[in-house]
Amino acid sequence: MPETQTGGQEPGDLDAAERSLGELVSDAGDNISRLVRLELELAKLEIASDARKVAKSSGLFVVAAVLGHLVLILVSITIALGLAALGLQPWLAFLIVTVFYLLVAGVLAFVGVRYLRRLQGTPRTSATMTRTMAVLRRDPSAGR
Incomplete structure (x- = not known):
């Protein structure tokens, strides 16, 4: 029988009936562990690629924000000189x-605070993680 790199036999070489539980x-x-390692490696590669793109875009x-701020300052001075x-x-x-500008900033801050108060966190992720952990612990109430 052919041997693997570790000196053992290939898993497919034995019939399932001949192999012990x-x-x-x-x-x-071993297969699940290898699959998880490969998935993590893929995720790292994808995140690294995306991180470079995000850094360039940022x-x-x-x-653009600095230039926009300079334009806002110049427009503000123009408006003030126009009023003068x-x-x-x-x-x-x-x-x-x-x-x-203080009034505009106040309104924007008020709207921002209202949006933040509506945040719910991650309710679906929390629920699915709780169910997954219950299944892994073999909790009988996991199916609910």
Whole structure:
């Protein structure tokens, strides 16, 4: 019979009837362990690839945000100078623009807090993990 690299016989060389239950369970455990290791390796490779893409995209978003912020500053100054040109005192024109942005920031913060309060976490994942752990522990209530 052909031997494996470890010196043992190939699992397919013996009929299932000739193999003991312990050997079958051991092979199943080895196969599951190998499958999990391969799945983890695949996940690592996919995550590494995605991480590089996310890093590049994040860098581009940061540059765009900085440029957008500069544009916002320039537009704010333009609006304030425009109000001053209409006859308002310059300090009052800049104060009006500042108060406007404070109001916008307040509304956005309020909406953001309301969205955060609606978060539920991961209820489905928690439920499925609880059921999976119960099955692995052989809990009779696992099917519920």
